[in-house]
Amino acid sequence: MGDDLGKLLGDCVHCGFCLPTCPTYVLWGEEMDSPRGRIHLMQQHHDGTPLTPEMAGHFDACLGCLACVTSCPSGVQYDKLIESTREEVERVHPRTRAEQALRETVFALFPYPARLRALRGPLRLYQGSGLSRLLRPVLERLSPSLAAMERLTPPLGRAYRLPERVPARGGRRATVGMLTGCVQREFFPQVNSATARVLALEGCDVLIPKGQGCCGALSLHSGRAEEAKAFARATIVAFESADAVVVNSAGCGSAMKDYAALLADEPEWAGRAEALSAKTKDFSEFLAALGPRAERHPLELTAAYHDACHLAHGQGVRAQPRSLLAGIPGLELREIADPDVCCGSAGTYNLFQPEAAGELGDRKAANVAATGASLLVAANPGCTLQIATALRRRGHEPAVAHPAQVLDASLRGLGPGVLGVSGEGGPGPSR
Amino acid sequence: MLRRLAERFRDRLGPESVIDDPVRLRTYECDGLTYHRASPGLVVLPGSAEEVAFVVRECVEAGVPYVARGSGTGLSGGALPRTDGVLVVTSRMRRILEVDPDNQRAVVEPGVINLDVSKAVRPHGYYYAPDPSSQQICSIGGNVAENSGGAHCLKYGFTANHVLACEIVTPEGEITTLGDGPGYDLLGAFIGAEGTLGITTKITVRLTRIPQAVETLLAAFPSVETAGAAVSAIIGAGIVPAAVEMMDALAIEAAEAAVACGYPADAAAVLIVELDGPETEVASQFARVRLLCEEAGAFEQRVARDDADRALIWKGRRSAFAAVGRISPAYIVQDGVIPRTALPEVLADIDRLSRESGVRVANVFHAGDGNLHPLVLFDDAEEGAGERAELVSGAILDLCIAHGGSITGEHGVGVDKARYLPRMFTEADLDTMQMVRCAFDPPNLCNPGKVFPTPRLCGEIPRVRKGSPDGELF
Numbered sequence: 029m030g031d032d033l034g035k036l037l038g039d040c041v042h043c044g045f046c047l048p049t050c051p052t053y054v055l056w057g058e059e060m061d062s063p064r065g066r067i068h069l070m071q072q073h074h075d076g077t078p079l080t081p082e083m084a085g086h087f088d089a090c091l092g093c094l095a096c097v098t099s100c101p102s103g104v105q106y107d108k109l110i111e112s113t114r115e116e117v118e119r120v121h122p123r124t125r126a127e128q129a130l131r132e133t134v135f136a137l138f139p140y141p142a143r144l145r146a147l148r149g150p151l152r153l154y155q156g157s158g159l160s161r162l163l164r165p166v167l168e169r170l171s172p173s174l175a176a177m178e179r180l181t182p183p184l185g186r187a188y189r190l191p192e193r194v195p196a197r198g199g200r201r202a203t204v205g206m207l208t209g210c211v212q213r214e215f216f217p218q219v220n221s222a223t224a225r226v227l228a229l230e231g232c233d234v235l236i237p238k239g240q241g242c243c244g245a246l247s248l249h250s251g252r253a254e255e256a257k258a259f260a261r262a263t264i265v266a267f268e269s270a271d272a273v274v275v276n277s278a279g280c281g282s283a284m285k286d287y288a289a290l291l292a293d294e295p296e297w298a299g300r301a302e303a304l305s306a307k308t309k310d311f312s313e314f315l316a317a318l319g320p321r322a323e324r325h326p327l328e329l330t331a332a333y334h335d336a337c338h339l340a341h342g343q344g345v346r347a348q349p350r351s352l353l354a355g356i357p358g359l360e361l362r363e364i365a366d367p368d369v370c371c372g373s374a375g376t377y378n379l380f381q382p383e384a385a386g387e388l389g390d391r392k393a394a395n396v397a398a399t400g401a402s403l404l405v406a407a408n409p410g411c412t413l414q415i416a417t418a419l420r421r422r423g424h425e426p427a428v429a430h431p432a433q434v435l436d437a438s439l440r441g442l443g444p445g446v447l448g449v450s451g452e453g454g455p456g457p458s459r
Numbered sequence: 460m461l462r463r464l465a466e467r468f469r470d471r472l473g474p475e476s477v478i479d480d481p482v483r484l485r486t487y488e489c490d491g492l493t494y495h496r497a498s499p500g501l502v503v504l505p506g507s508a509e510e511v512a513f514v515v516r517e518c519v520e521a522g523v524p525y526v527a528r529g530s531g532t533g534l535s536g537g538a539l540p541r542t543d544g545v546l547v548v549t550s551r552m553r554r555i556l557e558v559d560p561d562n563q564r565a566v567v568e569p570g571v572i573n574l575d576v577s578k579a580v581r582p583h584g585y586y587y588a589p590d591p592s593s594q595q596i597c598s599i600g601g602n603v604a605e606n607s608g609g610a611h612c613l614k615y616g617f618t619a620n621h622v623l624a625c626e627i628v629t630p631e632g633e634i635t636t637l638g639d640g641p642g643y644d645l646l647g648a649f650i651g652a653e654g655t656l657g658i659t660t661k662i663t664v665r666l667t668r669i670p671q672a673v674e675t676l677l678a679a680f681p682s683v684e685t686a687g688a689a690v691s692a693i694i695g696a697g698i699v700p701a702a703v704e705m706m707d708a709l710a711i712e713a714a715e716a717a718v719a720c721g722y723p724a725d726a727a728a729v730l731i732v733e734l735d736g737p738e739t740e741v742a743s744q745f746a747r748v749r750l751l752c753e754e755a756g757a758f759e760q761r762v763a764r765d766d767a768d769r770a771l772i773w774k775g776r777r778s779a780f781a782a783v784g785r786i787s788p789a790y791i792v793q794d795g796v797i798p799r800t801a802l803p804e805v806l807a808d809i810d811r812l813s814r815e816s817g818v819r820v821a822n823v824f825h826a827g828d829g830n831l832h833p834l835v836l837f838d839d840a841e842e843g844a845g846e847r848a849e850l851v852s853g854a855i856l857d858l859c860i861a862h863g864g865s866i867t868g869e870h871g872v873g874v875d876k877a878r879y880l881p882r883m884f885t886e887a888d889l890d891t892m893q894m895v896r897c898a899f900d901p902p903n904l905c906n907p908g909k910v911f912p913t914p915r916l917c918g919e920i921p922r923v924r925k926g927s928p929d930g931e932l933f
Contacts, residue, residue, distance in 0.1 A: 038788060038839075039784060041493070041781055041784045041790075042489065042490075042491060042493045043491055043532065043593070043780065043781040044490075044491060044530055044531055044532040044593065044596045044597075045593070045595060045596055045778075045781060047530060047596050048572055048595055048596050056551075057504065057548075057550035057551040057553065057570065058478075058504065058550070059486040059487050059531065059548075060478075060483045060486040065486040068485065068486040068488075069482065069486060072482060072485060077482060080480075080482050082480050082482055082483060083482055086483075099595075100781075101717045101718065101778035101780075101781035101782045101784075102717070102781045102782065102784035102785060103716075103717065103784070103785055
């Protein structure tokens with residue numbers, strides 16, 4: 029941690045404007061669990077105070093949602109601060125055996141689609157067996173994190189395999205690469221196929237390189253920079269030939285747009301990283317810029333759009349998904365109260381900090397339910413899992429969809445049923 | 460002693476409501492004014508009036524000083540902790556207890572955020588009028604302590620005009636309610652006492668009807684003087700705008716860098732004029748305001764087309780203090796008041812001070828009521844720069860006093876300006892004020908060391924009483 033960190037810390041003028049959008053401050057009302065307080069802790073450590081377990085705890089409790097970056101009038105780059113602080117925590121803070129084991133499991137599993145895929149069979153068996161009801165209370169006692177993982181696992185359907193190239197329909201307007209992601213690819217394959225279809229129907233040749241792996245978002249946002257860099261280099265290589273890379277997962281897009289900063293110190297990669305960051309576009313961002321061409325068929329439903337943090341705060345993409353949804357005839361868009369406050373998913377947060385994540389999930393679910401919308405739309409798989417789980421705790425069986433799925437249903441004229449919406453108000457039945 | 464108190468508080472409030480780890484405590488060492496720092500001896504986060512009363516009683520019994528703190532956004536160090544004392548943080552007392560639109564009132568806990576009151580009552584057609592620039596985070600309890608104002612106080616008045624009653628914990632640890640009944644206006648004394656007369660635990664606020672029409676104008680001027688002349692012309696015409704705000708070129712530059720508010724780039728000063736009220740009245744007065752601005756020399760006028768447009772105009776103004784962080788590593792936010800008519804003269808003097816000292820000064824102010832907020836910029840990495848800025852900042856206050864104004868309009872005295880108080884008041888004045896304080900807080904444990912430059916012992920015979928043979932004044 030050099031002088032750069034000192035400068036970044038110095039940008040904070042302690043005004044407190046970040047407090048009301050910080051999820052942990054909203055929960056606990058404590059200075060040291062606010063962005064301003066965490067920056068103060070970072071400053072203390074920078075000035076020579078050893079990194080105490082208490083300090084590490086407050087850094088770990090940060091969701092990395094970046095709402096504070098949006099609300100800061102002084103331009104503090106909290107994203108950079110927390111990233112380098114997490115690296116420092118990983119370097120010097122001893123984790124307990126149990127923490128260590130959980131972290132190793134998560135980072136050995138989630139960034140690897142092949143390993144997630146290997147889990148699918150046993151998970152489907154497990155879900156079909158009714159064992160869940162017996163095992164859940166035991167898990168809650170043994171490890172709240174494992175219990176969270178169990179709860180959050182979505183009902184798994186059949187796996188789809190996408191071809192390496194999906195040709196444009198009706199005259200090509202662009203050629204784009206598509207990131208399939210890890211969790212998205214294995215747990216939400218229907219989102220990826222909808223993304224590819226919508227892009228093709230809007231006139232894009234969609235290239236889906238087989239060699240692509242994890243983009244490194246989970247590692248980057250958890251202080252594992254070296255691991256993240258390796259993933260970043262591989263992703264750069266996989267997409268080097270595409271004009272644009274369309275990403276349908278907010279966390280991944282945000283990380284890829286940060287490649288330029290991540291690899292800035294590696295001369296042979298800096299330029300290539302910058303090029304990839306520049307051409308990375310979120311699904312909605314890309315389509316809004318391209319402009320609509322394919323016909324929108326009516327979808328009679330009410331939808332509540334949830335701002336994923338890494339889309340709204342991380343990439344500044346708020347208007348585009350709303351305008352895409354609002355452009356569908358018959359669709360009524362509703363706003364969720366406190367849109368800036370994170371749902372608690374935050375990458376690996378709901379696994380490492382299950383209690384806080386659960387509380388935030390409950391708050392978000394209450395706000396979602398209050399809209400009375402029949403469909404929840406979110407552009408990040410983590411958010412979808414998290415909010416759906418919290419809604420289920422409230423006794424709702426929520427219909428959830430990615431904007432790509434909603435658009436897909438409209439372009440293909442499939443009607444609201446395909447999104448799990450029953451047609452009447454109130455959260456509909458599960459698919 | 461503090462360790463024993465911590466045990467007592469833990470037993471009664473629960474372990475999660477007491478902070479005594481030194482690293483954590485330090486995050487509370489300052490509020491919005493970072494110039495003064497003191498790490499509290501202990502932090503407690505009570506959840507109810509009873510818990511606040513318990514904490515206060517324990518402190519009094521132990522002879523330990525205590526300080527109340529809301530969201531920690533104050534700009535005069537009013538909530539600066541005591542290293543030998545307890546910091547009572549109200550950020551967990553944030554329930555809106557009652558919304559009563561029929562009687563135009565709401566009852567809230569002190570930790571409730573200012574803007575959240577308006578959000579809660581908006582569906583009923585009301586809002587909470589006092590709007591400090593920090594309204595998105597500052598707490599109602601803190602507003603009461605500081606008698607906070609805001610841009611719209613020109614027409615609607617300060618916090619004191621919008622609080623109907625306060626439940627407080629007295630410095631002796633008793634829960635009582637100050638209201639607007641007959642007798643001495645104790646509520647009036649309490650509001651703006653900067654937390655020296657007790658801790659508020661429940662506030663009944665007055666709600667204001669959302670006006671039928673609002674018009675907002677952004678006018679750009681070639682000089683600060685012409686903008687000042689426009690303000691005088693508007694007020695002189697008998698118009699009472701909801702707000703009249705001025706920013707000079709440096710403040711505009713900062714706001715632009717922070718929030719891209721789109722103010723005219725070549726303006727030496729901009730005015731934000733907002734009118735609200737019945738539609739016909741607003742329409743006719745707004746036309747008049749635009750004409751007066753034009754006559755005074757405005758070279759560009761923009762009218763907010765809708766609420767989003769209005770929000771963008773205000774965003775530049777509201778973020779101005781923090782935004783200055785974009786153009787300067789460090790700065791002092793000053794707060795002073797002058798008669799509106801002295802505006803051009805005082806601004807010229809500030810400009811002269813700035814040029815002579817080489818210290819840059821950005822100006823943001825509530826022009827309608829003469830409340831200046833000069834921002835004195837400096838580089839804290841540079842040797843002696845802070846001291847030079849401090850000198851300029853103090854000289855600006857002298858200017859305010861020389862023109863018959865005040866050393867603070869709305870940020871309070873706190874610790875930061877206690878030393879300037881004798882420039883405005885005689886010793887007898889200060890003694891009299893301290894006697895009020897002594898009546899509320901005889902042991903002098905409730906936020907001691909704030910407001911007054913030299914604390915007085917409450918048993919001490921006040922000077923004004925000299926020569927009076929049997930003078931029990933209280």
